[in-house]
Amino acid sequence: xxxxxxPLTQQGCMTYLIASAAEKQAWIIDPSLKEAERYEAMLKQRxxxxxxxxxxxxxxxxxSAGPKLMDLTGCHxxxxxxxxxxxxxxxxxxxxxxxxxxxxxxxxxTPGHTEDSICILLNDKxxxxxxxxxxxxxxGRDDLPGGNPGDHFESLAKLSxxxxxxxxxxxxxxxxxxxSTLGEQKQxxxxxxxxxxxxYVHFLQELHLGPAEWMKKVLEANLAxxxxxxxxxxxxxxxxxxxxxxxxxCAASQEIQYIDAQEMKKKMDAGWAPFLLDVRETxxxxxELGHLPGITHISVKEIAHRLDEIASHKNDEIVSICKLGxxxxxxxxxxxxxxxxxxxxxxxxxxxxxxxxxxxVREALSK
Ligand SMILES: [Fe+2]
Numbered sequence: 001x002x003x004x005x006x007p008l009t010q011q012g013c014m015t016y017l018i019a020s021a022a023e024k025q026a027w028i029i030d031p032s033l034k035e036a037e038r039y040e041a042m043l044k045q046r047x048x049x050x051x052x053x054x055x056x057x058x059x060x061x062x063x064s065a066g067p068k069l070m071d072l073t074g075c076h077x078x079x080x081x082x083x084x085x086x087x088x089x090x091x092x093x094x095x096x097x098x099x100x101x102x103x104x105x106x107x108x109x110t111p112g113h114t115e116d117s118i119c120i121l122l123n124d125k126x127x128x129x130x131x132x133x134x135x136x137x138x139x140g141r142d143d144l145p146g147g148n149p150g151d152h153f154e155s156l157a158k159l160s161x162x163x164x165x166x167x168x169x170x171x172x173x174x175x176x177x178x179x180s181t182l183g184e185q186k187q188x189x190x191x192x193x194x195x196x197x198x199x200y201v202h203f204l205q206e207l208h209l210g211p212a213e214w215m216k217k218v219l220e221a222n223l224a225x226x227x228x229x230x231x232x233x234x235x236x237x238x239x240x241x242x243x244x245x246x247x248x249x250c251a252a253s254q255e256i257q258y259i260d261a262q263e264m265k266k267k268m269d270a271g272w273a274p275f276l277l278d279v280r281e282t283x284x285x286x287x288e289l290g291h292l293p294g295i296t297h298i299s300v301k302e303i304a305h306r307l308d309e310i311a312s313h314k315n316d317e318i319v320s321i322c323k324l325g326x327x328x329x330x331x332x333x334x335x336x337x338x339x340x341x342x343x344x345x346x347x348x349x350x351x352x353x354x355x356x357x358x359x360x361v362r363e364a365l366s367k
Contacts, residue, residue: 002102005125008039011173013062015039016127023101025051027078029120029127030171031065034229039065040072051100052076056129056171057117058085058222060144060215062234067225080109083116087225092118110159112152113140119159126162126182129171131155132189134180136300136330137173139191142204144215153200160186256332257344259319261353264346274317274344277310279303279331284323289350290360292321297365300327307338317342324349 004019008028015035019026026048031039043050050073053066057080066077067087078098081091092098094109106121110131117140120127130140131152139156142149164183186192194200217232226232259267268274278291279300285291298306300322310318318340320328325348332343346353354360 003123005122007169008035008042013059014169014171014173016169018103018105018122019048020101020103023103025049025100027052027054027098027100027105028065028069029054030056030059030129031069033063033065033068033226036065036068036072036229040069043073049073050075052078052090052098054078054105054120055083055085056120056127056131057114058083058146058219060114060219060222061172063218063226063229063232064222068227071227080107080116080118082111084223085225086223108158110155112142112148112150112155114144114146115148115151116146117155121166124165124167125169126159126166127169127171128159131171132159132168132185132191133170133172134168134185135188136190137170138189140171145219149201149204150197153194153197156191156200160192256329256336257342258347259344260347261356261358264319265353265356265358272317274319275310275313276319276321277331278321279327280322280350284350286362286364289323289354290362291350291365292353293361295321295365298331300331303331303334307335307340314340315342317344319344319346321346322349324351 002020002022004017004021006017008015008017013030013032015031016029017026018029024047026043028039028050031053050069052075053069055064055066064085066085069075070077070087076089077087078090078092079085079088081093083091092107094107096107098105108119108121110117110119113130117129117131119129119131132139139152141147142152159182162182164181164186166182167179168182168185169179194203214233218234221232276292276295278285278295278297281299282297285297296310298309318335320332320343322328325345328345328349332345335343350360
């Protein structure tokens, strides 16, 4: 087999290695600046020459390693023709191809998340950048400079005409999901649900994305092609590029309530006793952030199938809790859709709770 294809990250910002074993040449897709030296060493160790870094778009959540790897290895830096990072060396258009030996990449221009977004077709694989994530991760947000929801709708329509059998490799995955087919995503991903451009734009407006001033600074640094990984302070563990994909038009139109950590603690001290539902993964409950005493735990991945276990709380106040608020919102929307009438999301999740110095426990839950 000539083709080497490997995700170089397991979750968060996804980076992919594509190489020809015969030609000993490689491309790296969407590498992060903080990993540049590590990637250079890895390539050297494997005897691969870096042909090019390809960025699927100008990123706003992490610094690109493209410019630095150009300096370190002499590789090309490839982006779409509309891309604004100043040191890009090679520009591709919709339908352009690049090849190394028998390995061929085909580029598809998919504006929306950004004007310069591209997807990359590699045999049976579709690297979707931030044009499409997996399942309720939805897709990249369209509210940053250069974003355009209407264009994103058209780009998703373009992808929806591609074969169901393609395997989707997204630019971000914040929950360790495994790759899935485009056919599955057409069924499961909420961003494929709106049928018209107006519906899509309305759907995005209803997601109420949080402010992201730091993301604009990251974008500026990427346009300037910084080589300094410390040039912008980037919050860790934030699913910033994701639009917190919601589940249906019905769910999206439900008004979700929020509560601040401090306010919640004050109310609980005064006797308020909501049903506390933590939707994180099991190892997170006993890790640094801990959990609140008295929680019920159902992971957001399982909540849709386990709602009957909490059916007796349908009319109770429920506080949905996760690490930062994203998964809790997804769970809250699912519950609202299923008729739970008073679901409240803990704003900023356990991160905010801990930042306020409020008490937590870290013992494993008793079965
Ligand atoms: Fe992005």
